[in-house]
Amino acid sequence: MVGNIGEVMWEPSQKFIENTTLTRYMNWLKETKGLTFEGYQDLWKWSVDELEDFWETIWEFGAVKATRKYDNVLTDSQMPGAKWFEGARLNFAENLLAKDQGDKTALYFRSEKIRERIISWNELKESVASVAHSLRQLGVKPGDRVASFMPNIPETMIAFLATASVGAIWSSCSPDFGTKSVVDRFKQIEPKVLFAVDGYHYNGKTFDKTSVVAELQQELGASLEHTILVPYVEKEHLDEKLDNCIPYPELLKEKAELTFESLPFDHPLWIVYSSGTTGMPKPIVHGHGGITVEYVKMMVVQKGLTPESVTFQFTTTGWMMWNTLVGSLITGATVVLYDGSPAYPSMDVLWELAEDAKITDFGTSAPYLINSMKQKVRPNEKYDLSKIGSINSTGAPLTEDGFRWVYENVKKDVWLSSSSGGTDVCTGFVGGVPILPVRIGEIQGRGLAVDAQAFDENGNALTDEVGELVITKPMPSMPLYFWKDTDNKRYFDSYFDTYPGMWKHGDWIKIKQDGSSIIYGRSDSTINRSGVRMGTSDIYRIVEKLDEIQESLVIDLEVLGRQSSLLLFAVLQPGVQLDDQLKTKIREEIKSTLSPRFMPDELYAVEQIPKTLNGKKMEVPIRKLLLGFELEKAINPDSMSNPESLAFFLELANQLNEQNEEKLFTKK
Numbered sequence: 001m002v003g004n005i006g007e008v009m010w011e012p013s014q015k016f017i018e019n020t021t022l023t024r025y026m027n028w029l030k031e032t033k034g035l036t037f038e039g040y041q042d043l044w045k046w047s048v049d050e051l052e053d054f055w056e057t058i059w060e061f062g063a064v065k066a067t068r069k070y071d072n073v074l075t076d077s078q079m080p081g082a083k084w085f086e087g088a089r090l091n092f093a094e095n096l097l098a099k100d101q102g103d104k105t106a107l108y109f110r111s112e113k114i115r116e117r118i119i120s121w122n123e124l125k126e127s128v129a130s131v132a133h134s135l136r137q138l139g140v141k142p143g144d145r146v147a148s149f150m151p152n153i154p155e156t157m158i159a160f161l162a163t164a165s166v167g168a169i170w171s172s173c174s175p176d177f178g179t180k181s182v183v184d185r186f187k188q189i190e191p192k193v194l195f196a197v198d199g200y201h202y203n204g205k206t207f208d209k210t211s212v213v214a215e216l217q218q219e220l221g222a223s224l225e226h227t228i229l230v231p232y233v234e235k236e237h238l239d240e241k242l243d244n245c246i247p248y249p250e251l252l253k254e255k256a257e258l259t260f261e262s263l264p265f266d267h268p269l270w271i272v273y274s275s276g277t278t279g280m281p282k283p284i285v286h287g288h289g290g291i292t293v294e295y296v297k298m299m300v301v302q303k304g305l306t307p308e309s310v311t312f313q314f315t316t317t318g319w320m321m322w323n324t325l326v327g328s329l330i331t332g333a334t335v336v337l338y339d340g341s342p343a344y345p346s347m348d349v350l351w352e353l354a355e356d357a358k359i360t361d362f363g364t365s366a367p368y369l370i371n372s373m374k375q376k377v378r379p380n381e382k383y384d385l386s387k388i389g390s391i392n393s394t395g396a397p398l399t400e401d402g403f404r405w406v407y408e409n410v411k412k413d414v415w416l417s418s419s420s421g422g423t424d425v426c427t428g429f430v431g432g433v434p435i436l437p438v439r440i441g442e443i444q445g446r447g448l449a450v451d452a453q454a455f456d457e458n459g460n461a462l463t464d465e466v467g468e469l470v471i472t473k474p475m476p477s478m479p480l481y482f483w484k485d486t487d488n489k490r491y492f493d494s495y496f497d498t499y500p501g502m503w504k505h506g507d508w509i510k511i512k513q514d515g516s517s518i519i520y521g522r523s524d525s526t527i528n529r530s531g532v533r534m535g536t537s538d539i540y541r542i543v544e545k546l547d548e549i550q551e552s553l554v555i556d557l558e559v560l561g562r563q564s565s566l567l568l569f570a571v572l573q574p575g576v577q578l579d580d581q582l583k584t585k586i587r588e589e590i591k592s593t594l595s596p597r598f599m600p601d602e603l604y605a606v607e608q609i610p611k612t613l614n615g616k617k618m619e620v621p622i623r624k625l626l627l628g629f630e631l632e633k634a635i636n637p638d639s640m641s642n643p644e645s646l647a648f649f650l651e652l653a654n655q656l657n658e659q660n661e662e663k664l665f666t667k668k
């Protein structure tokens with residue numbers, strides 16, 4: 001359905017447009033600032049041209065709570081190193097809990113074992129106050145690190161809010177991470193306190209993690225003073241398995257007043273990590289103030305969440321989407337948490353949750369929507385999804401078929417918001433705009449105050465052409481720094497070494513004249529055939545719509561001195577064989593839909609596609625491996641969700657390198 005890109009699938013009604021917070025914000029700008037705009041693109045242009053004025057209005061419109069107001073909005077606009085809202089003092093957790101909702105539901109929780117658990121705003125605040133008080137009694141001070149090895153459960157949310165209220169720095173790994181990958185992350189930041197669970201449930205199985213917790217205690221050494229254990233899997237006999245642990249319920253025993261440390265705008269809030277496919281994961285530090293104003297902009301103004309909203313995002317605690325889910329509290333909305341597999345006991349589980357929790361804002365990944373489509377799930381035939389007003393798709397580009405499936409099988413009248421951003425900024429660069437039409441295969445617009453551009457290799461901005469995604473002006477939620485990054489060298493090298501003073505994100509993007517965009521995948525895994533470049537997502541959207549194929553990976557082995565070779569790896573549906581007939585079908589589909597130039601030279605059937613812990617296809621590391629890099633220089637297996645998938649690619653790498661050595665030797 002490549003030919004359908006740009007086809008309008010949904011248009012907001014005039015009533016829908018008038019009821020959006022974005023429209024309310026524009027009306028407020030007219031009434032209070034005398035500013036009028038012809039539409040979203042006009043508003044976006046003002047927001048990037050007048051950064052200081054824009055962010056000042058976000059502070060004011062969003063009623064940011066602060067113990068001291070700022071002296072200047074933007075003192076220094078250079079990147080890296082922009083100085084935002086100097087002089088301001090605030091606390092992120094205080095802003096999240098600012099809307100007094102009383103007995104209204106704050107958190108709605110479901111897991112594979114727990115059908116329903118509801119926590120009111122009053123109960124949430126009481127728990128946060130008690131845990132924060134207990135942390136202070138344990139000697140936790142502003143700037144101390146608090147690490148979490150817990151799934152997406154209410155206790156994790158409470159522990160984070162308590163940590164932030166104290167001014168300590170939060171860092172999280174999901175318990176499905178490999179032990180070494182957790183150690184690689186936490187050892188860098190030397191936490192004083194570790195929150196952990198005894199285990200978790202996934203796909204109908206129970207995983208005991210007490211031995212991992214014991215190993216973490218040993219590996220983290222002297223810096224770790226306290227381990228707080230949440231009895232999630234087993235309620236009794238935990239003391240027989242682990243030493244030197246404080247049971248989480250002990251932290252709740254003493255009632256306390258809810259207080260918040262008054263902190264500088266750039267006080268560290270949390271440390272998140274890059275996927276770490278090569279080398280040690282990068283510990284990225286964000287600040288209280290930058291995340292606060294960004295989430296006012298994103299959650300309140302752009303997404304339009306309100307205290308009447310019920311918002312959900314399927315995520316683990318090791319993905320930045322968990323951070324944004326936490327951030328939804330800033331709107332006063334009810335936040336829905338789910339812990340477990342999205343496909344157990346069937347692909348219906350999240351749609352059933354949507355009905356039961358009365359979700360109004362449903363967030364998931366593009367692969368989940370595509371897999372639902374492939375398995376012929378039809379949620380609208382089984383569940384009452386009338387409450388859903390918006391569906392958010394992220395994590396990967398959503399295919400044209402994926403767009404169409406949502407409107408045919410979930411809901412016809414729904415705002416489908418596809419977005420793209422990064423852990424690096426804990427937000428989106430491009431995403432949904434509720435007052436604009438939804439077009440197949442396109443992301444509606446650039447985020448307000450996000451000066452996202454498509455650049456060619458010479459630093460020229462492109463329109464209607466694919467280029468590097470570059471952010472040309474600073475954002476408040478850009479990293480303060482990387483933890484223990486001497487002279488900011490690693491930070492600079494990660495984003496600013498290609499276009500001086502500008503952030504290169506590492507994605508290919510096409511930005512159209514109207515501001516809408518299409519993401520084409522990672523720029524450093526781009527296919528280059530005789531000088532014509534193409535993002536890998538173009539291949540995936542063609543190949544993965546075939547009924548015979550579950551998933552695929554495409555690798556371009558073009559390198560100086562070698563003939564270009566394009567390899568396609570496919571996970572097949574049960575009972576399907578990669579015979580000559582299917583190979584021909586795949587090639588012909590790419591030839592007719594895209595271009596003969598991008599037909600794969602070789603096709604391979606594999607059992608699994610190598611993926612990071614966050615479920616991203618490992619295009620660049622596998623490319624390096626197949627180009628002859630040593631394993632340790634190409635891939636960190638502990639950063640993978642399925643390291644067993646490497647065996648096939650290691651064997652193929654050996655074969656390819658033997659062939660290349662033969663050819664080079666013969667040529668000599």
